[in-house]
Amino acid sequence: MSTPERGRVLLSVTGFNPQRWYDLLSKEREVVLEPDGTEDPSIDYAVVWKHQPGVLARLPNLKVIFSIGAGVDHIFADDQAPDVPIVRVVADNLTQYMCEYVTWRVLDHHRQGSVYREQQVRKVWHEPRQPPANEVSVGIMGLGQLGTRAAKALRAIGFSVNGWSRTPKDVEGVRGFHGEDGLTPFLNATDILVVLLPLTAVTHGIVNYSLLSRLRQDGPLGGPCLINAGRGGLQREIDILKALEAGVLKEASLDVFEREPLAPESPLWSHPRVFVTPHAAATSDPAHLAPPMLQQMDAFERGEALKNLVDRNAGY
Ligand code: NDP
Ligand code: OXD
Secondary structure, three states: OOOOOOOEEEEEEOOOOOHHHHHHHOOOOOEEOOOOOOOOOOEEEEEEEOOOOOOHHHOOOOOEEEEOOOOOHHHHOOOOOOOOOEEOOOOHHHHHHHHHHHHHHHHHHHOOHHHHHHHHHOOOOOOOOOOOHHHOEEEEEOOOHHHHHHHHHHHHHOOEEEEEEOOOOOOOOEEEEEHHHHHHHHHHOOOEEEEOOOOOOOOOOOEOHHHHOOOOOOOOOOOOEEEEOOOHHHEOHHHHHHHHHHOOOOEEEEOOOOOOOOOOOOOOOOOOOEEEOOOOOOOOOHHHHHHHHHHHHHHHHOOOOOOOEOOOOOOO
């Protein structure tokens, strides 16, 4: 049952049906799906995923914005979004999904899945040389919540793992690089690049031809591979295609795209060395994420500090 005296919630999403979020949040709070276009002073919290720009600016008493995802670029895309605290998703369930996706894609590139799939079509019985994991270096761009867990899982399998972050990070068994100066040495040591960066003004378009051409070109897999599960805005798709054609990049697994859904005419769909998933690496499951949001609202009303706050200056 909702209790109207507690702060009301605006649930504003595009791109998927918010019914499950609505059902779970409205067990404890009064939830409004979209305000009517006029100012609504009755709303304290907004739970959002790619909300309509301008909608938050019409909530004069908005106290906290909760992102339905780990990434918050969709909130900063609205330049009228009020300057209130933003809470992002940090959850075991989401981290586990991402760890599974990254491990799956790394192992598929490492164990030459595309070669076997192609051989099967032609009924070819041939075993290509398979390097062991410890000869292969996986480089993770973004050693945050998701990147760190993936790095540990890949270490446990036996890969050599490097990480790149904005500030220095100390993850056991992972060789850390950071900042602009650390980027080229990190790339030069990488056979499989995993991109788990947030999309910010600094990281926009970072996965371009220049970056891809700095990956280790003479590694044990016969060429470097790219896995991007961060954000499509991090990559320049035209450069990925160019790098594949030039042989600078061997294969790519892409979960995110500059425009989503990926347009039917995109050559990425049918490229033999590109594996496409529809932004599905780590789905925000409301059953796991709505209860902690409600708990944070309660805690905030008791005067406790919010957790998993976004740093507005850094943009993530
Ligand atoms: P975190 O904020 O925990 O980690 C971000 C990492 O990126 C940190 O290590 C940070 O460095 C690093 N970073 C940020 N800016 C720079 C920079 N300019 N140079 C170098 N490193 C930088 O985020 P999460 O791990 O929780 O999530 C990462 C991203 O994954 C999300 O922002 C989202 O876009 C994406 N995502 C995609 C999903 C999907 O289904 N495809 C699902 C969930 C998330 P430092 O440690 O120094 O702060
Ligand atoms: C996220 C996402 O940011 O699903 O959580 O992309």
